[in-house]
Amino acid sequence: MATPEAFAASPERVQDFYNWRRRQLLDAAIAPNPAHLALARLEQHWQGSFLLVTQNIDNLHERAGSGAGLRHMHGELLKVRCLACAGGREWHGDLMVETACPACGATGSLRPDIVWFGEMPLFMDEIMAAIADADLFVSIGTSGTVYPAAGFVAEAALHGAHTLELNLEPSAGRSAFAEARFGPASQLVPAFVSGLLGL
Numbered sequence: 001m002a003t004p005e006a007f008a009a010s011p012e013r014v015q016d017f018y019n020w021r022r023r024q025l026l027d028a029a030i031a032p033n034p035a036h037l038a039l040a041r042l043e044q045h046w047q048g049s050f051l052l053v054t055q056n057i058d059n060l061h062e063r064a065g066s067g068a069g070l071r072h073m074h075g076e077l078l079k080v081r082c083l084a085c086a087g088g089r090e091w092h093g094d095l096m097v098e099t100a101c102p103a104c105g106a107t108g109s110l111r112p113d114i115v116w117f118g119e120m121p122l123f124m125d126e127i128m129a130a131i132a133d134a135d136l137f138v139s140i141g142t143s144g145t146v147y148p149a150a151g152f153v154a155e156a157a158l159h160g161a162h163t164l165e166l167n168l169e170p171s172a173g174r175s176a177f178a179e180a181r182f183g184p185a186s187q188l189v190p191a192f193v194s195g196l197l198g199l
Contacts, residue, residue, distance in 0.1 A: 002116045011097045011108070018112040019094040022077055025058050026092060032064035035140065035189035040065035042193045051130040053123070055142065055149055057114055073121040073149065079113035082106060088113055121148060134161040138192070141185045144171030153177055166192060 001017045024030070043050050043066055050069040054061060057077040061070050080091040084106035100107050115121050131137065137156035144150050153163050153176045165171060165180040166188045174180060181188055193199075 002114070003118055004116055005118075007111060007116070011111075014111075015095050015097060018077070018114070022092065022094070025077055030058075030060075032060045033186045035185040036060050036064035036066070038190040038193040039140075040067075042196065043067060043069045045197050048135075049130070049133070051127070053127055053130075053149075053152075055146065071123040071127065073115070073123055073127065075112070075114040075122060077112065077114065080110045081113040082109050083111060084109040124148070127152075128155065131156050131161070132159045134159070136164070137161040138164045138166060139171070139173075139177070140166045140189060141168065142171060144173035164192075 001014055007014045039052055039061065043052060052061065052066055052070045053073055054070065055074050057072065057074055059076065059078055078090060078092055079088055080095060081088045082101040082104060084101060085104035087101065087103035089102065095110055095112070098107050099110050101110055131152055132155070134156055137153060139153060142149065144153075150173055153165075153173055157163050157176065157178070163177045163179070165174060165177040166185065167180070167182060168184060169182055170180065181192070
């Protein structure tokens with residue numbers, strides 16, 4: 001369900017899968033957790049430069065209050081993109097193969113604005129520039145196996161950043177970090193942010 005080849009072979013099936021995921025995300029029971037809220041607080045109160053890069057495609061960071069410093073490197077579930085005109089837009093309803101693009105009118109051209117396997121993640125130039133300039137690099141809640149994100153810690157360390165892993169358990173890349181703390185993100189991240197902000 002997460003490759004351009006799957007979409008080309010069975011667009012109805014892929015659209016159905018993402019429609020189901022979109023409806024799940026829009027369920028009132030789905031809400032930001034304390035880690036999302038803490039990261040939004042960090043962005044709002046941090047005096048230096050700040051970039052929050054997420055591999056998640058949900059909108060929980062936005063709903064927690066994250067703003068201009070947020071980048072979805074793997075796209076966003078609540079957005080669609082047109083293969084005919086390259087236009088993108090917010091999309092909260094179901095998407096069918098026959099749905100016409102609101103911008104150009106083409107049918108069969110709208111797809112979820114998700115980075116599928118085999119596609120280049122978004123914002124890579126900006127992300128790599130921020131990593132090269134960072135004093136502190138923090139990785140939160142990741143397996144450390146999906147590239148290029150799994151390689152960010154090595155790049156940050158190469159440029160002299162202090163590297164910290166906050167994770168439920170050691171990731172595959174644990175040895176690349178200078179420091180690590182383990183436990184639930186809903187506990188670790190608020191404590192880390194409070195310490196960083198001196199609150």
